Amino acid sequence: MTADIASVPAQFLLAVRRDEPVASLLERLAAVDPDDLSAALNSDDARLAFWINLYNGVTQWALDADPERYENRRTFFSTPLVTVAGSDLSLDDIEHRILRRSYSKYALGYLRSPLRDRFCERYELDARDPRIHFAVNCGAESCPAIAAYTADRIDEQLDWATEGYLAQTVEYDPDAGVVRVPRVMLWFRGDFGRKRDILAFLERYEQIPPGVTPRLSYRDWNWSMHREQYADSEIAAEK
Template identity: 60%
Template sequence: MTDADPVTLSAEFLLAVRRGEPTAGPAADLADLGDRELAAALDTDPARLAFWTNVYNAATQRALAADPSRYDNRRQFFTADLVAVAGRPLSLDDIEHAVLRRSYHKLALGYLRVPGPLRSAFADRHAPDERDPRVHFALNCGAESCPPVAAYTREAVDEQLDLATRGYLEEHVDYDPAADAALVPRVMLWFRGDFGGKRGIYDFLRRYDRIPRGATPSLSYREWDWSFDPGAYAERERAPH
């Protein structure tokens, strides 16, 4: 068991994947973390968001670099164990939906949470206190429509997630004031409840200057491009602090 900061370990793991360096060491350090010790070290939502986002992206990119054919069956890819954390084998679905999204079902538009007796105790222990919809603009599953991958830190994750979200929305939201209509990312439909429903989506779009204050345009949703596009890293590495 290591005494290193888990968020730093997660960023080192991701950066090793990005640079094509050996990942066995960082991966082993994550696997060797103590479960309860990890929960105590990730003592704030910023720490949890940074850690689990880094682990998700590192696991995805490592798996696809090692065997691109895994992407051919995405359902299997998302549910297969790709990384171990604190002795627990985890899939991408485990990290995204059970931990980061607090066990809200991935097929229920963000409105239906898995009942307590059916939830993973591990996921409940490590989940953020609140869902943060900005993670949808930070997690990269290898698809063309996914956002760029960056290494997040506990100190700067709020600013980093704002930057990632703003950049993604600037590219993927089209607002037509004449038609009073907006074309928005598909994740806002798939996970509508994460954003607080339709009213929450409007607030979110205003927050990032994609629609004017007071505007309530009709919403349509971009098709998601599942074309294989691994290694989509942000232009500058965000080194661990």
């Protein structure tokens, strides 16, 4: 039972995609014992898959139920939408307090909040992984495609998601010495590191050639709502 709870967000996400009932899955998440959840989420791989799937599933589920929620995005992201182990969580809780370890979304990702939620701190990642920004989908047109992630393959899956998103959004102009990158690399610059770290990240995913040091330029972000922006192929979750 303890191990099974780790796969519930993936099942929930796929049920939302297929327009299947989700009440029993939400009940399981709400009722799970906090210690059992800790035992199931015993690595960053497990935590990444669990919380990314939950974030994406809850976002689509909430927007499917009431698309008008998106008109006030600040409230949409900050209002509790799902209960896990008896704690009510918002999308901001999942993304910024758990996945991003309470690094402020208002300080370019450089400052960690001194006022941390005990529940979120218990289940947060041991280290930030900037690739989450190419996996979490908040419902906007500029967001990455949604897939169901699995703990045993999360590293390669995040590489796949990152590679695909960057291939669609990065533009390198060698003559001008400029590389145009997704705006999340500015908003959460601290997650990616210094400029040289960002350039190394872009080189890793073959968006710039080795050894170049172009200036960074940031794309505009399209906040228009785009629901059901799923990847072409599903990653099967065990049921």
